[in-house]
Amino acid sequence: MARTPQDSDNAGLVARSRQGDNAAPLSITEISGLLKRTVEDRFGHVRLRGELSGVKRAASGHLYCCLKDDKAVLDGVMWRGNTSRIPFVPEDGLEVIASGKLTTYAGRSKYQIVIDSLELAGEGALLALLEKTRARLATEGLFAPERKQALPFLPRTIGVVTSPTGSVIRDILHRLADRFPSHVVVWPVLVQGQGAAEQVSAAIRGLDALAPGGPVARPDLLIVARGGGSIEDLWSFNEEAVVRAIAECSIPVISAVGHETDTTLADFAADRRAPTPTAAAEIAVPVQRDLALTLADFAARKRRAVYRPVELGHERLEARARRMPGPEQLLQAKAQRLDEAAERLRRGLFDRAGRGRERLVGIAARLHPGILQRGHGEAQRRLDGARLVPGLIERPLRDAGGRLAALARVAEQLHPEKPLARGYAIVRSPSGEALTRKVRAAKEAALSLQFADGTLEVAPGAAGGAKRRSSAPGSQAKAQRQDDLFG
Structure with a gap:
């Protein structure tokens, strides 16, 4: 396109301001x-x-x-x-x-x-984000079944992470009190809105970090709870921080977020999901009355198990006792045999007496004075014909007399009073026992000295002597002094 003369006039090598032009160049x-x-x-x-x-x-x-x-x-x-x-x-x-x-x-x-x-x-985008987060955390194994922990049967302390002002905590405490009163530690948190996820995850980690035996009891079980609501209201429990805190908690966790139809990622990470907070309390503890009934049933079954062998043994014993014969039955045969033996004995005695009577009658019939006289005559003749020799009787008598004289001499020599004639004496106790030891004689209060001509009573412990009494015939009536035999 060709340039006009006017354009040539307007364009120049150096920029110049024109008359009436107020458009100054801008930087x-x-x-x-x-x-x-x-x-x-x-x-x-x-x-x-x-x-x-x-x-x-x-x-x-x-x-x-x-x-x-x-x-x-x-x-x-x-x-x-x-x-x-x-x-x-x-x-x-x-x-x-x-x-x-x-x-x-x-x-x-x-x-x-x-x-x-x-x-x-929109909710569709929210659900898409939720599914994307769930898939990513699932690939890390946070929802794996092998990571789940078994819930304690009867926890002593239960930790609850929820809002302290809502109806959720009241429902949980009321249900626990009805079923099995337990010690509850509540960690108050926000359950919705900005900062809720950070508070919930911090509460879970804080309860998990409690030391056993510390001033605050370490829970045996955790309940993370919230009431129902929209997906936006429950979004804090879909946050990755909460999911990781639940998955890494060493204490078993029950997730009770929302109602039956509500599902959050916290439910996947928890060891147990409860449809409602009240159901979480029911899962956490058993019914105390049911436990008492169960224990009573176990005790009854144990008693029955212990007594059943005894009852069976008693029944078997009674059955065997009924089959065993009684004392009368055991004695019937013996009594019958005794009666039969007594009857045979009676008949035998009568028969024997009859036979003896018959023999006696027969023998008496054969007896007469001539038989007796003939026997007496024969015996007299045998007596007359017998020869008696005196030497047969005298010789044994002499032998027996010699043995008797020897025994008499020995008895004379061994007689205890024989040495008395040679100056010996026998020391006797008051009871008449012969004493042979000085120790024994010293213990007696009185002694008797037997001499050949009589007995002398002395007191061995007397210092000035002792009175004596002679039992020999013709002894002097006046007491004579005698020295102490053991002084």
């Missing part, structure tokens, strides 16, 4: 500032819906991302002070609604949105 900074103010004034508050892409956190804590749809892309930035209020973890692919203001970035001649708040775009 790049000035035009960037004008654009920034214009955009911010016009779009001071906007809500944009789009898909997150290129999400990254800087070391300063700021969040950088892109919002896009199927035709356009818009850069976004979220300053550190606002990132802590995001109720979820931003990830690529999430559809979100970003609230903030549009501004420009002169350094790259771009416009961007400064995000004040970030929300998921």
Whole structure:
């Protein structure tokens, strides 16, 4: 295209201001500032819906991302002070609604949105984030069945992580009191809203860190509870911090978040899921009355098991006793035999007496005086014909007399009173026992000295002598002094 003379006049090598022209040239900074103010004034508050892409956190804590749809892309930035209020973890692919203001970035001649708040775009996006988080944590094994711990049968102390002002804690305490009164340690936390996930995870880790035997009893079982609500209300229990705290807790955990139809990631990580907080209390402890009945039943069964052999033995003993014959039955045969023997004895005695009577009659019939006289005559003749020799009787008598005389001489020599004639004496106790020892004689109060001509009574302990009494015939009546025999 050819240039006109007028254009040639307007264009020049050096820029010159023209008469009537008030459009002074602007610097790049000035035009960037004008654009920034214009955009911010016009779009001071906007809500944009789009898909997150290129999400990254800087070391300063700021969040950088892109919002896009199927035709356009818009850069976004979220300053550190606002990132802590995001109720979820931003990830690529999430559809979100970003609230903030549009501004420009002169350094790259771009416009961007400064995000004040970030929300998921509808429940579908929230469920997609939930499923994505669940799959990621499941691959780490946080929901594996082998990680689950068995619940204690009868916990002494139960820790409860919930709001202290809601109806949940009252329902749990009431149910525990009805079933089996237990010691309960309550850690109050927020269960909804900003900071709830951090408080719940800190409470779980705090109860797990309690030392056994400390001032606060370490729980044997934990209950993480919250009432029902929407998925947004329960979102704190889907946070990764809460899930990891439950999975890493060394104390068995019961998750009682929401109602029967509500499911959170805390339910997958817990060792046991309860449909309601009240059901968690029922799972935690048994019914005390049922335990008492069970123990009573066990005691009754034990008694029956102990007494049953005795009862069976008693029954068997009674059955055998009924089969055994009685004393009368045992004696019947013997009594019958005794009666038969007595009858035979009576008949035998009568028969023997009869036979003896018959023999006596027969013998008496054969006896007559001639037989007796004939026998007496024969005996007289034998007596007359016998010869008696005196020597047959005298010789034994002489032998016996000699033996008797020898025994008499020996008896005379061995007679205890024979030595008395030679000056000996026999010392006797008052009872007449002969004493042969000085020690024995010294113990007696009185002694008797037997001499050949009589007995003398002395007292061995008398210092001035002792009275004596002679029992010999013709002894002097006057007492004579005698020296002490043992002095």
